[in-house]
Amino acid sequence: MRRLRAAAAFVAAAVVLAGLAGCAGTSAQPKAAASHPPVIGGVGVEMFQRPWTSIGAECGSTLGPAGFSWVLTSPPQEHITGSQWWTSYQPVSYAVDSKLGTEEQFADMVTACKAAGVRVVADAVINHMTAQGAGTGFAGTAFTKYAYPGLYTPKDFHHCALTPDGSIQDYTSRAQVQTCELVGLADLDTGSAHVRTTIAGYLKHLLGLGVAGFRIDAAKHMAAKDVAAIVKLLPAGTPVISEVIRGSGEAVQPEEYTRIGQVFEFQYARELGPQLKAGVLMDPTRIDEVPSKDAAVFVDNHDTERGDASVTYRDGSLYLMANALMLADDYGTPVIYSGYAFSDPDAGAPQGPDGRVIGWDCAGTTAPKATYADGEGVCTEAWKSIAGMIEWRTAAASAPREPGVSQGAAYGFERKGKAVIAANPGSKPETLSVPTSLKDGAYCDVIADGPSMKGCAGGATVLVSDGMARFELDAGQTAAIHIGAEPHN
Template sequence: MLRSLLAATAAAALLLTAGCTPAAAPPEPAERRDAGILLFQWGWDAIAEECPALAEIGIDWVLTSPPQEHVVRDEWWGHYQPVSYRIESRLGTRDEFAAMVATCAEHDVDIVADAVINHMTGLGTPGTGWAGSAYEHYSYPDIWGPDDFHRCTESPTGDIIDYRDAAEVQTCELVNLADLRTGEPSVQQRLRAYLDDLLSLGVAGFRIDAAKHMAPDHIAAIVDGLPAGTRVYQEVIRGLSEPVQPEQYLATGSVWEFTYARTLTSMVESGRLNPDVVFGPEGGSVPSEQAISFVDNHDTERNGETLSYADGEQYALALAFLLAHPYGTPQLTSGYAFAGRDAGPPLDTDGRVLPASCADAAPSPQPRYEPGTWVCPQRWDVVRGMLAFRQAVGDAPLTDSVEFVQADDAALEHVTGFGRGAFGFAAFNAAATSATATFETSLAPGRYTEAVSGAVIEVDGAGRFTAEVPGFGVVALHVGAVER
């Protein structure tokens, strides 16, 4: 990939061109929409209200929290402990879920449901679920009996201990969660019936929670014969030198690529967003067309593995890179601020989740959010601007990479950028101090409205433009915002 050594201010040193060939005239925007968003712990009515705004900014799909009946707990992870497959939860009723799916469909926004099919509850004592269903750890009336669960012999505790043992990872219990015998045809048929029920309500597909803890052929048997076009996204957390890897699941669908999130976090924290970073098989990750790329999700924002809303401007910068870069299908995360990794969403006196709302959301990340406050990155100017950038550039390849290697102005050492052919160019600053630079691009000459700030920037006949890149910020030009 081409690289330029550029310096743009009077204090900067050498300027080497990358052999860019600007287009004679700007091409028409690609108008491609592929980005999704996890609305973590958002109730069904709240999602329905948000969908028109999501469609307007270019969101293609919404991932919901699990919709099935769950244990009665205040912690967020209660939703990941199924009691039955009734669509009744503290996020809403079956009718509200169906209405939400229909409303979002009216705005061409698909709903992807988080499907918990690896396990049931992890509580040691009998109880009653949210919708009134009685259960015990290995007994769920009219659904599962003791013979429908694995009895782990690989681990002395019954829980997964050694992630280097594939059998243990896929048959033992994940933190005491009753592990279903997903290799049994009768179990597969019952799980498929649950997915079919969700499809009957209009969902476009599923995120398979804890897919890593099921053998790939078990998942394949469960989803076999799903309608054409059904989205299947699988959670397979990549672990170094482990025998269970995301690549083993690609025959069934796409996977969440944790390597991407970890790499992006490392680049932001190191102060340099490498424009030539290699993703895909050559970089130790799955092919782009089968990767769900993300900065964070509901797990990683709690375990500190990646950046999160708490990182403010650096988090926003990572989101800008995510949306500008061609690798994968990007997923944003919109949830609530929390204190303590187990903290659940804000609840009313009956235990239902209070309606999420972005009506009063600020247009930029805030230094601090009170616990229980809904965090709305989809309302930030940088996210809205970069979603527009992504739609305009479509699947154009990455070009014109630039990295300032030698400059008297130290701030320039943290400025990088890349183009998307004649469709767009994005520059990033991974330092707190702003820096002015000149960039050589493949953009056609013209007056471009910058995606985030709204400033007008002139691209000359050679494809060059000069701009101040804000600290922990981005400057993005694209053909969807150029005078014609």
């Protein structure tokens, strides 16, 4: 969870790649290496603040047909009341009843998504409860900051004496990061057996509703051994992805959590975004990034789009470009982000008179818009370029990434023998030839036309000749071809 202004609580996103199997050693043989923690495979999408009914419908109409493997939901638990997005990150009970819908609607969503071939990953807020002194939650639960009926009493929380107000002030202090309060949020003592079993009971309930795995919110603020102990109480093979934001010189780093599952790799977007804004792309350095198998990557998420993300939905073609390059990469598990437009960074999604979020669908959306009204869904998951790049990624499979080439502002690379992508973040047209081992011929541009199963619907093609793919790129344009994207296919 990010360090935002007081009262906000934070977050983001979810999961992936197939887990590697390990085998136990015997006394007669060297001990085998431990298997990699279980993860969920494929491309994910975080559908931020989308009601359960809206996500369920979108799984059938868009996510499944586009090839998404899983969807990350906002936290499914009772929270404080209010219109701000961050109210969802201040739990007051573990009842699955919130501004996003009821438990029955949540279960129906999971069923609908499963039928469409899409698994559901839930955002789990287990580091803390609310920062409010007292009140009544969305579903009617009365609480005080350190007392929650049937769950926790004051003895179940850290009461930090390391700082004057009990909140984190020094991120180089492990003790402060993991026992003091994050912007005043009541910090659960996850070293306590009672707290661990209570959290595990909630997560098991969600698994019983059909959830496939969890994003662990604010994992950085819990000792890695505590997170591991909670996960151990869950059924074997439950995948988790921890939110651990890397900070220079900070005491807690993402690598501590990779033995539990994957982690969200924030460095990826921190390197890609500024390059796009500067109009100069180059091969990634992978400095300070966790190994690919341990990483879930993103261009932005619900936290960073309100903070340090260099590229967001407001950047139109550059945002499309960033997501396409992420899907084309051979590093990490990609997570697309789909939120809503806002002017006020605290603003939640539009709510009805009953306080429930009003759902939206993405029918008719095929590309980024130039402008969005506040509260309007961005619908990234419905862009034909995203579906085209998921197809591209499937075609590339495990092919390694070849070194990139540049011409002016244009940049491109091949996934060896399988697929080629080129992008021009500059302000003028560029021509770029990318070395490739694809056979000669014309190929459909799956960025311009979307998936190529029915040929080049819009007629956009890229010519491959004599070991070169020749791209004619307008300013801000991205184009991509793959081995199965010939017009006659």
